[in-house]
Amino acid sequence: MTDGDGSDLTGDQRALRDTLRDTLRGLLVTELPTAALRAALETDAGYSPQLHTRLAAELGLAGLTIPGEFGGLGLSQAEACVVHTELGRALYPGPYLAGYLAAGVLAATVPATGDRAVAERWLPQLADGSVTGTIAVADSGGLWSSAPGGVRAHLTPHGWRLYGRSWYVIAAHVAGIVVVSALAGSVPAMFLVESDAPGFRVSPMPGLDLTRRVGVTAFDATPAVLLVQGADAAAALDRAEHEFLLATAAEAVGGIDWCVDAAVMYAKDREQFGRPIASFEAVAHACVDMLAAFQEVSEVARYAAVADVEDTAEAPTAARVAALRAGQAYRGVTEVAIHLFGGIGSTQEHGAHLYYRRAWAAERLFGGPRAHRAALTDRTGL
Amino acid sequence: MDFAEDPDHRLIREAVREVCARFPDEYWAELDQSHTFPWEFYAAMAKGGWIGIAIPAGYGGGGRGITEASIVLEEVAASGACMNGASSIHLSIFGMHPVIRHGSEELKQRYLPRVAAGDLHVAFGVTEPDAGLDTTAIRTRAVPDEAGYQITGRKVWTSKALESERVLLLTRTTPVEECAKRTDGLTLFVAPLNDPAVTARPISKLGRNAVASCEVTYDGLYVDASDRVGEEGRGFTYLLDGLNAERVLIAAEALGTGRAALRRAAAYAKNRTVFGRPIGQNQGIAFPLAEAHARLGAAELAIRHASWRIDQGLPAGEQANLAKFLAAEAGFAAADAAVQTHGGFGYATEYHVERYWREARLLKIAPIPQEMILNYLAEHVLGLPRSY
Numbered sequence: 001m002t003d004g005d006g007s008d009l010t011g012d013q014r015a016l017r018d019t020l021r022d023t024l025r026g027l028l029v030t031e032l033p034t035a036a037l038r039a040a041l042e043t044d045a046g047y048s049p050q051l052h053t054r055l056a057a058e059l060g061l062a063g064l065t066i067p068g069e070f071g072g073l074g075l076s077q078a079e080a081c082v083v084h085t086e087l088g089r090a091l092y093p094g095p096y097l098a099g100y101l102a103a104g105v106l107a108a109t110v111p112a113t114g115d116r117a118v119a120e121r122w123l124p125q126l127a128d129g130s131v132t133g134t135i136a137v138a139d140s141g142g143l144w145s146s147a148p149g150g151v152r153a154h155l156t157p158h159g160w161r162l163y164g165r166s167w168y169v170i171a172a173h174v175a176g177i178v179v180v181s182a183l184a185g186s187v188p189a190m191f192l193v194e195s196d197a198p199g200f201r202v203s204p205m206p207g208l209d210l211t212r213r214v215g216v217t218a219f220d221a222t223p224a225v226l227l228v229q230g231a232d233a234a235a236a237l238d239r240a241e242h243e244f245l246l247a248t249a250a251e252a253v254g255g256i257d258w259c260v261d262a263a264v265m266y267a268k269d270r271e272q273f274g275r276p277i278a279s280f281e282a283v284a285h286a287c288v289d290m291l292a293a294f295q296e297v298s299e300v301a302r303y304a305a306v307a308d309v310e311d312t313a314e315a316p317t318a319a320r321v322a323a324l325r326a327g328q329a330y331r332g333v334t335e336v337a338i339h340l341f342g343g344i345g346s347t348q349e350h351g352a353h354l355y356y357r358r359a360w361a362a363e364r365l366f367g368g369p370r371a372h373r374a375a376l377t378d379r380t381g382l
Numbered sequence: 383m384d385f386a387e388d389p390d391h392r393l394i395r396e397a398v399r400e401v402c403a404r405f406p407d408e409y410w411a412e413l414d415q416s417h418t419f420p421w422e423f424y425a426a427m428a429k430g431g432w433i434g435i436a437i438p439a440g441y442g443g444g445g446r447g448i449t450e451a452s453i454v455l456e457e458v459a460a461s462g463a464c465m466n467g468a469s470s471i472h473l474s475i476f477g478m479h480p481v482i483r484h485g486s487e488e489l490k491q492r493y494l495p496r497v498a499a500g501d502l503h504v505a506f507g508v509t510e511p512d513a514g515l516d517t518t519a520i521r522t523r524a525v526p527d528e529a530g531y532q533i534t535g536r537k538v539w540t541s542k543a544l545e546s547e548r549v550l551l552l553t554r555t556t557p558v559e560e561c562a563k564r565t566d567g568l569t570l571f572v573a574p575l576n577d578p579a580v581t582a583r584p585i586s587k588l589g590r591n592a593v594a595s596c597e598v599t600y601d602g603l604y605v606d607a608s609d610r611v612g613e614e615g616r617g618f619t620y621l622l623d624g625l626n627a628e629r630v631l632i633a634a635e636a637l638g639t640g641r642a643a644l645r646r647a648a649a650y651a652k653n654r655t656v657f658g659r660p661i662g663q664n665q666g667i668a669f670p671l672a673e674a675h676a677r678l679g680a681a682e683l684a685i686r687h688a689s690w691r692i693d694q695g696l697p698a699g700e701q702a703n704l705a706k707f708l709a710a711e712a713g714f715a716a717a718d719a720a721v722q723t724h725g726g727f728g729y730a731t732e733y734h735v736e737r738y739w740r741e742a743r744l745l746k747i748a749p750i751p752q753e754m755i756l757n758y759l760a761e762h763v764l765g766l767p768r769s770y
Contacts, residue, residue, distance in 0.1 A: 281665035 056129025063127025088251030428500025459638025589740025
């Protein structure tokens with residue numbers, strides 16, 4: 001596995017992955033050029049529901065990692081890595097990441113509790129794209145937590161009721177169901193809330209990233225279904241965070257790839273002093289450094305995904321390292337790219353700022369480098 | 383604001399350059415390789431009167447300030463002598479500062495004229511293996527009797543311990559438990575080094591090998607009470623007095639080392655032809671050198687500002703620390719760019735830049751690491767809580 005490319009994956013798996021990548025990239029290049037992306041960002045939803053439905057219907061994207069028995073494709077994190085990379089490359093603004101995280105928790109409840117009811121009801125709808133899911137797990141500081149200060153759950157004669165707020169909920173404004181991390185007494189638990197439930201409210205958190213909206217979800221005696229509790233809930237939260245780390249690293253790979261392509265194309269095209277600016281070493285070397293960042297980050301991201309598929313002992317560390325390095329590199333690359341574009345790179349019209357915004361926000365989402373370093377410090381026994 | 387160069391300073395620069403020109407890179411490379419102290423260079427600098435430049439005129443010195451001393455050391459380093467040259471005279475130029483400020487008249491008369499003339503070499507013994515920068519944690523003890531003190535302990539990184547007749551030695555005279563403050567109870571001496579109770583062992587190190595740094599053991603060394611600097615128990619305060627000035631001088635040495643490296647690198651980049659043109663025509667070569675020049679320029683301004691404040695008697699902690707930080711970074715970056723510019727030859731001793739590089743690296747660590755400078759700026763300038 002040292003090549004980071006998953007030598008243990010079968011030829012079929014690799015072929016599937018390559019097909020998925022090519023099809024998805026082709027579709028997004030056609031359907032979501034910068035102009036279309038900018039238009040989508042102007043809408044209330046912030047993305048094109050038609051395109052989102054097409055990605056679910058034609059490619060089965062929404063059900064990629066959902067088990068086949070619940071209507072999904074049942075694919076692994078190796079394929080998910082490819083998808084996240086392509087969506088990150090196109091700066092896809094639809095609620096894919098949110099649904100992927102919610103589906104992960106719902107699928108995990110089946111082996112944990114033996115209860116299939118919730119999974120059978122919701123997973124097929126997430127898989128076919130008819131319902132959008134998200135996950136509400138962060139406190140006001142953006143850290144994933146089931147600690148006091150977040151959401152509390154109380155068992156009433158009418159069932160569970162949630163109180164409190166969660167922050168940084170991705171795509172909360174369009175979610176049909178929300179997986180919520182809460183404390184039931186002193187016990188961590190995960191719940192499912194339908195967005196039309198009484199006492200549920202979403203308010204936007206306007207931020208730097210224009211292509212990924214987040215919001216605050218508020219719960220006031222909101223009816224909820226218990227998914228898992230105790231150690232199972234803690235495990236589900238850990239697993240969801242792990243999947244987020246893999247996804248954010250893979251998205252960064254795609255974003256960096258876009259920056260390299262766009263900057264190189266511009267450097268070859270743009271002439272100054274009678275020659276393409278790419279012929280100046282300061283420009284050429286900056287492009288090469290970006291390419292090196294792309295290679296490095298795509299290797300660490302794939303390595304982490306394959307470590308997950310193979311369930312190796314280092315998988316958690318690999319995912320943390322991937323998220324940390326990807327976050328730093330992505331932001332650095334977008335800064336260089338904007339510099340290389342010169343004046344045009346600092347205009348609203350150019351797409352570069354959208355990548356810079358995404359990179360900046362993604363690096364810090366859910367604790368960011370501090371959380372990664374703290375987790376790695378713990379794991380390495382420092 | 384007046385940036386015009388003082389005519390005196392220009393004369394100092396030119397005169398020091400003239401002395402240094404007699405000691406080319408080959409001289410320093412040979413001494414560095416053979417681990418030999420630069421006696422001839424030292425004698426020439428003494429003869430020119432440069433060693434006593436900052437010692438008061440009443441004691442045989444030049445009576446000039448830190449600005450002039452920093453110019454001398456910058457020029458020495460910039461000649462290609464780098465830290466081998468600067469360190470051979472640094473302590474003679476500046477090390478006696480606590481004696482000048484706090485020593486008895488008798489002590490000053492006894493030592494300063496000989497230091498100024500270059501006849502008396504002095505070393506500096508402060509840090510210890512277990513103390514590091516936590517100076518008040520030193521354990522070298524000086525126990526008083528009727529006429530003097532018995533000193534026992536171990537110092538590390540005492541430069542020129544082998545060549546020096548005396549050492550400015552920091553000791554603990556009152557155990558820390560009996561002191562109101564940790565900084566109390568430390569006493570400074572002008573102690574003898576050529577005594578059977580003293581053993582000095584050079585430390586094998588990366589660079590600046592013409593000037594050895596030693597681990598020195600004091601096994602019951604007897605020091606006469608008349609060799610005590612100022613009052614007993616106040617040694618730490620006396621040392622603090624000179625820290626800003628020392629930082630500025632070190633910064634000037636880093637600046638000079640960077641200038642030497644940049645001069646060689648630019649000359650090489652102009653003359654070395656690859657792919658049918660001078661390599662300096664490539665931005666990949668030219669830009670790092672231009673950037674090194676820009677950073678050295680900024681460091682130089684910071685040094686001038688700090689030395690001016692010190693000579694005016696103004697508080698200069700912020701400026702001196704800032705100058706040391708910027709100059710150490712800029713000097714090393716210039717040396718590093720010079721090595722890279724030379725390609726494979728940068729690694730060869732023949733081109734001298736590897737020697738500059740090894741010596742420039744030292745200044746990011748000694749006499750105080752960059753991190754401690756940042757601690758100072760964070761705490762004393764920005765008002766952030768102390769971290770250590």
